[in-house]
């Protein structure tokens with residue numbers, strides 16, 4: 001596929017457009033032709049059944065590159081009979097979409113490896129089972145989009161006499177797609193592990209509100225095989241070597257349709273992918289037997305999960321207890337797992353990881369970020385935009401700070417060395433004057449409420465400005481008719497708008513009348529004082545003369 005041309009749409013437009021396509025079969029007509037002997041109905045049915053096997057029941061389309069008029073009519077009919085839409089995609093768009101596919105969005109289902117390659121050997125007899133099965137050269141992409149909206153989770157705490165409900169998570173919203181590394185950050189006990197368990201389908205009871213969907217479908221057992229979960233406490237056999245550990249996992253977890261040799265090949269690939277070649281014959285070890293290092297151990301755990309080529313990979317604190325360099329290495333591995341490598345026909349994956357306090361170098365490697373406070377969502381969006389979001393609400397570090405440290409501090413309510421927005425300064429001061437609060441500490445709720453408070457203050461300021469403008473306009477109009485003498489001036493008082501009404505009206509109140517009288521008296525007194533002083537000074541000057 002060639003590079004993109006000048007009129008190609010770029011950026012989000014293409015991405016959004018592509019997102020609506022979701023799962024699709026991409027068919028390069030020029031390079032991939034349906035062989036004459038193929039049963040077209042079988043091809044179409046097989047595509048449907050592969051998607052069903054993968055747990056996908058959404059809409060499917062075949063996007064034909066180049067000129068769709070060249071597709072033979074029986075092929076079109078065969079595809080239509082199974083409800084698969086055949087789309088014509090303009091070549092320019094395809095080039096661009098192809099780039100997007102390669103770069104960001106899509107992953108290729110493992111079994112499609114054998115059926116996809118734009119095969120130069122399509123004239124030769126087909127030996128490969130999968131290629132025979134599908135009978136043609138199709139590109140099958142499986143876009144696995146994870147979406148969660150307003151998720152809430154409660155647990156029932158049972159005591160001897162009574163039982164109470166505890167909110168663990170509230171209103172958590174976000175999404176992730178293949179090729180992205182989503183980090184879940186937050187202080188201890190903020191609910192990171194719980195959220196990960198919910199997203200990974202490990203906890204399904206007690207979800208009190210919201211929804212979690214995978215390609216618009218709720219969690220089902222068929223999804224289990226497409227989800228990998230690396231827990232915080234890794235359980236590995238201490239006496240097995242790295243290669244043995246992965247081989248046993250491969251033999252147990254990979255499908256029966258794969259031969260032993262294919263499974264062993266997969267293990268070798270995973271060892272290479274995770275950079276475990278040096279320690280592949282070292283025993284894993286444990287508390288009582290010395291084995292591989294902590295970082296290598298974590299990578300073995302990750303290897304156990306990526307063996308089965310999951311579309312979604314969840315990791316709970318994969319870097320806890322590791323030094324910064326090893327942590328960086330592990331996250332680098334996760335980034336590589338997330339990215340699709342088209343040349344090797346490797347799948348892109350959605351990777352979601354919890355992480356305690358990453359270094360700033362590490363922080364910049366995350367694509368998206370979820371920041372949790374106590375059970376609630378502080379931020380969801382691009383990791384690179386988190387700092388600018390918080391500075392727009394009035395929170396910025398006063399000294400050079402690791403963004404991750406700043407964000408977790410904020411989620412904890414710790415505002416030392418941080419600027420605080422106008423609406424919260426009063427709260428902070430009143431708290432500081434209280435006996436029981438630490439200096440510079442806001443409650444997490446206060447920080448959470450900030451965008452609302454800042455919005456209120458901004459709205460109030462806008463209203464004041466508009467009010468002032470209106471009043472000036474009215475005053476000018478009316479002063480022409482002789483009603484007003486002067487205009488009123490808005491005064492900010494604790495976020496509320498007040499008007500100083502002195503000298504406002506021609507028709508003055510008795511109070512103002514009295515004030516006016518007093519002012520006159522004062523002026524008279526002052527004038528008298530000045531006059532006496534003047535005459536006195538004249539007299540003194542005369543005396544000097």
Ligand SMILES: Nc1ncnc2c1ncn2[C@@H]1O[C@H](COP(=O)(O)OP(=O)(O)OP(=O)(O)O)[C@@H](O)[C@H]1O
Nearest residue numbers: 155157166168186187188189190191192193194195
């Ligand atoms: N089944 C449960 N019963 C009672 N409390 C629970 C349950 N599950 C979670 N919690 C509580 O929910 C809170 C969040 O726990 P969770 O393990 O998700 O936090 P975390 O952010 O992963 O913490 P850490 O970073 O320390 O691992 C904790 O206060 C925990 O005690």
